[in-house]
Amino acid sequence: LAKTTQPISMDSYEGQEVNITCSHNNIATNDYITWYQQFPSQGPRFIIQGYKTKVTNEVASLFIPADRKSSTLSLPRVSLSDTAVYYCLVGDPEGYSSASKIIFGSGTRLSIRP
């Protein structure tokens, strides 16, 4: 399982673009990168998933360089409601073993100010 490393915390202001980078040096060939958002006292919520290059959906973009050893979650024009903890995870959706598991890293606590 690839271990991920993220900044513990980040601060930004409303309307700004926020980029959170995750390091996963030991990512395996079949691993995908998935980002989750968690608000206090709630379960994590899926944001975006990608394998390489760039993925964009209605809430975020995910940039993955060619070596795939890192990834960057980009949140455009954040608002106060984007204050949350963001987790980067890597794993193989078609893993060989159903007993394989995903380990959460520390996550990044993002605080958005007015």
Next chain:
Amino acid sequence: GAVVSQHPSRVICKSGTSVKIECRSLDFQATTMFWYRQFPKQSLMLMATSNEGSKATYEQGVEKDKFLINHASLTLSTLTVTSAHPEDSSFYICSAPGTSGRAGDTQYFGPGTRLTVL
């Protein structure tokens, strides 16, 4: 999208009692579900993997006799905290993987259950 529910959302109990937490996949089947525990200001810690039709797989350091897991059907897994003590107070979250059923697939998380043991 896929929805996972948990019941109850919060529970307060006396020390020594047992508490059952249910995790349901509402619109899809899940042969595998995962149970996590989260303490304040900390990340999610995987406790066990719940497997429909077979025994759960527990992570190192998690007492299987204290945290009983039963995967009764393709849509229901239960976690029973037996003889709960104040140190078991935590936020318990379950998840079910997406279409592949594998841990590495997109996980759909329940809303969590806040357990407080007095």
